[in-house]
Amino acid sequence: MIVDKLYETVEEFGPVCLGLDTALDYLPEHLKREEISDGEKVFRFNMRIIDATADVVACYKVQIAYYEALGLDGLSAYAKTVQYIRQKGKLVIADVKRGDIADTAKMYAKAHYSGSFESDFMTLNPYMGLDTIEPFRPYIEEKEKGLFVLVKTSNKGSRDFQMLDLKEENKLYQYVGEKINQLAIETAGQYGYGSVGAVVGCTNLGEAVNAREIMKNTFFLVPGYGAQGGTAKDVATLFVQKNGCVVNSSRGILLAYRKQENGWINFEKHARDAAILMRDDILNEL
């Protein structure tokens, strides 16, 4: 089960998930001026960030929207980025938030669990129902692949629907969380967590803690740390065991160089320093 590898990776490298939501305007000016395609610029920036952080983060999450916005050239950079991460022996989460009827879901599984976009995990949106998750099961059970399903997200709008009160006392995200935890139990590895994980933001701590109570077998991918307001103390309450979460940071790490004078010269070093700071910040609370 891929979740065991993730668990062990967190044990070895700490809980930081570095989000490569690499917008072109995140790049230092000297990289933007190179005579190569925009996608290639993004990929080269990513490579240097990955080289500088591979021994201080657990895994990488690549947000495909930033690449899709650059068309085929961007998606080529996306493919090269996920391939590069896997070549370095690191785990990668395809942050694609797909969710569709079974025949279509099969195509998404093929797209992101094999071929040039192959990742270890992908994110899914549960709105269309549990039958949209089923087509991923054979990959989870037989091919060392995993999922993170949206349960409680970190944005303000997560209150609009996820926080609705259901007739049977609980809220929508709690109900979804129960179902996902059932899938986690069914796909559990040796450490008690399942290869079907969940996205649970830490911006509203009460809800996140509540999600953890409901989802004891579920590995969490946690957005919302840092710029969005979540603290290491908040995050620490979600771990249960020491290695039950990865905590995402994107801009806080990718743009750390902008806080330093002439930081652009060694932008990857500042990313590394920021990742170490975040790792230790969280580990100190565990």
Added chain:
Amino acid sequence: MIVDKLYETVEEFGPVCLGLDTALDYLPEHLKREEISDGEKVFRFNMRIIDATADVVACYKVQIAYYEALGLDGLSAYAKTVQYIRQKGKLVIADVKRGDIADTAKMYAKAHYSGSFESDFMTLNPYMGLDTIEPFRPYIEEKEKGLFVLVKTSNKGSRDFQMLDLKEENKLYQYVGEKINQLAIETAGQYGYGSVGAVVGCTNLGEAVNAREIMKNTFFLVPGYGAQGGTAKDVATLFVQKNGCVVNSSRGILLAYRKQENGWINFEKHARDAAILMRDDILNEL
């Protein structure tokens, strides 16, 4: 407002939305044997289908998953397909079912409302909340673009979450539907429908009719006709005005050739015949 153009298109060509969910194995054997890439095969099949149906369908819906499964070559075929549809002066819906935090949503808007993947409409998943829809508004208000937001889908699993009873009497899909209808009112064109539309399947008619009662200003994209069980009579009850829906069919049209002896020789003609049959089937009930 793009919805006005869609309304007029339905008036002129009828309500069929042809879904180009083109799996490689839908192609006749002689096309599969050509010495070109798989993506190029799919694109050439699509071109012939589009040429044969442009005067008998309202619009096309391109399901990106089928192209993503072929990697960059498939996404190149996706780009060429949406470009070809627009060059023919037809409307195209990018069936991508995205939904993400605002910064990411901006990237998806850029990806599918401009550049090589440019479409007229895209589909969105509402689970993450209303702030994930906001970044699309400037394109809707200023750039003749539109949305179809998932409200009640056509798959069995749509019962899992969309049909949950909320404390305040209604069901989740009804609550989501009310919010989407509000956005439809805010983006309404001259015929009373908004450029924020909804996906409402016709496989469970009672729920679809109920959605229509709640969403009188919302243009519907209707899956579930034909193979999935929805009939022309079912669909007809969802129109309100004659032109308030487009009804999707994919395999029923793309694979019509397989029901004819030697149908592969003129596969596009059989697609055309199937589209006409579907169009007239529905128009007869209005």
